[in-house]
Amino acid sequence: MHDHSLTRRRAIQAGIVGGAAAVSSFAVAQTGGQQPGALVTAPVSQSGLSPRLTMHAIDTFHGTPGAGMRCELSVLEGDKYRQIKTVTTAENGRTAEPLLVDDALKAGRYELLLHFEEYFQKWKVQLPTPNFLKTVPVRFAIHDVGQRYHLPVLFTPWGYSYYRGS
């Protein structure tokens, strides 16, 4: 416990304690190593922009943007998902370009496969083997190509949530 409180104190000093107070033998935030993207960016409003699909990965374990996470976007064709592109989130947890924009935005059923395990391993988070969440398929539908679709994903090694954002 001594080690844990020391870790937590250091984390508080560094200003990086978010929802990361998990007291478990697994998935304990490591300090002294690298942390995912620091919180130095302001929220982004996409109001008024043209139709597009964007995402935002938010690491609620470290309390930071989910920087450097590999994501694969696929679309359902028949009964199979066909991969469209692979992207990696930037420092701010978003992708440099929209996942789909303007004419590329088509109605359909999509999957964004998020590489959680790879992400947390990169940030030296201790995980069980096999990890509870490895690659997570986020499935969603685009019905109206005249609208913007924003997909925020909030995640920890033990859970995640996603919703239609703005």
Next chain:
Amino acid sequence: MAGITTHILDAYRGRPAAGVRIDLSFLEGGSWKLVKSIATNADGRTDGPVVKPEDAKVGEYELTFHIDEYFKTLPDASGAQPFVDRAVVRFSIFDAKQHYHVPLLCTPGSCSTYRGS
């Protein structure tokens, strides 16, 4: 207790989601094998465990929640074109002696899951 259980909460109406189909699959030799399809009861849970303690083994599992069909039955139009498609939760049992409760909280526009207890 070991094994897998689940619980679906309709966060739109603020009550358990009854009558939702759930498919359980297991990753075997690199492909997903459908183990069984079940439905939630009036409490949003399944009548028995999704995976019984004696059947639990280390490996990767997938629960497919047919909440898109469920929300189409909403009395207003909000569920007619849900953003959340058929929700798929992929997770691993890393210790077969432990219990894995995997709830799903959902609305037509959002869903959330976690290792519960």
